[in-house]
Structure formats: C-alpha cells, structure tokens
Amino acid sequence: GAVVSQHPSWVICKSGTSVKIECRSLDFQATTMFWYRQFPKQSLMLMATSNEGSKATYEQGVEKDKFLINHASLTLSTLTVTSAHPEDSSFYICSASRPSYSEQFFGPGTRLTVL
C-alpha cells in the first residue's frame, strides 16, 4: 500500500514561535493532500485541502494566515503554524490522495505542544 510520512512526529515549542510540519508521499504522487487536526478525545477535523501547485482551500474557521500550507511538489506538502499559542497544541495528521486511487492514505501524525 501507499506510504505517507510526517516529520517531525512530535515537537515542543515556545509560544510565539513558528513550527513547520512536513508530509511526504513516499511511493506515489499525491495530487491532493489534506490536513486534519485532532484535539484530545475529539475526532479528526479537516483544516484544509491542498492541490499541487495551487493555493490551499481552508475550512471555515481555520485562519489561513496562521496555518500556512504549501504543496510545492507532488510528494511534499508542508503546514507551518505561525506564532503558535498553547491553544494550537494538537495532533496534526496529513493525508494524501491521487485520482486513480479511491483511498486516502494517512501519515502517522505530528503532536504539537506549545508552551
């Protein structure tokens, strides 16, 4: 099956700093990548959809200037949390998809803790 990796797997940062999370599709070209966020004991909530070479589409309530998404190549998407605050502490999971496959493939997630 297709493999999606995320880096880092966990990160701790100080309030006000920026953190970049990478999502890579290792053995296929992902035309579309999705970013989800999961708070403790909650389900996955979609943050944004990104298509390679175009701007990401953000879900209602998600600040696009705070959560910068770049999908510069068919195997890499990045999520940058700018000026992070403690309320941004969460589990961030990316998912990759391509037209010929009906399944979305998920990365292992990145746990962000903002102090």
Place this chain on the structure above:
Amino acid sequence: KQEVTQIPAALSVPEGENLVLNCSFTDSAIYNLQWFRQDPGKGLTSLLLIQSSQREQTSGRLNASLDKSSGRSTLYIAASQPGDSATYLCAARNSGNTPLVFGKGTRLSVIA
C-alpha cells in the same frame, strides 16, 4: 454537507463477545466509507474500505457493511479480545476529490 455520527460513544464488553459498532451518514451519495482504528496517542490504522458499489467487506474477525439507502454502516467484531480495545472511527467520502469526513468515534474497551 456530509455529517457522520457514531453510536455509541463508548462501549465496554467482556472478552469473547461479538459486538457491533454503528455509523450513520447524512448524504447517501457517498464515494466510499472507511473504518479506522486509533490507539491512544497514535495515528490511524485503516481497517476496512467499502466502495459505494459494495455492500460489505471482511478482514479476519472484522466485517463492515454499507447500506447507502438508509445512510448506515456497521462494523462487526467477532470474538472480541483485549487487544481490540481502541477508538474506532468511521469516515465517509463523497468523491475522489473530496476528503473523508469523520465521525467522533466509538471508544471500545474489551475486558479480560
């Protein structure tokens, strides 16, 4: 807009019992439906994927059914084991270009 609901939110059963987890979705025009397992603090493990043209999928002790007309899916776990304890998530997708929409999950505890 697709909405997915899972009932019950939590379930505790003795080891060896067969059990059913329920999932309902509001938009019956789904592309596919997927069941995942999530252990505490971990990522998602895909269990079963049912395409819109299928009625069920089986993997080992797991069987998932899909009834689009009623907007329901069930995950059947046979002969439950303590290792099955986890949160089970149901997610529906409306097209190949749109993302999976997740339910809130059912937290299962299998007691030895």
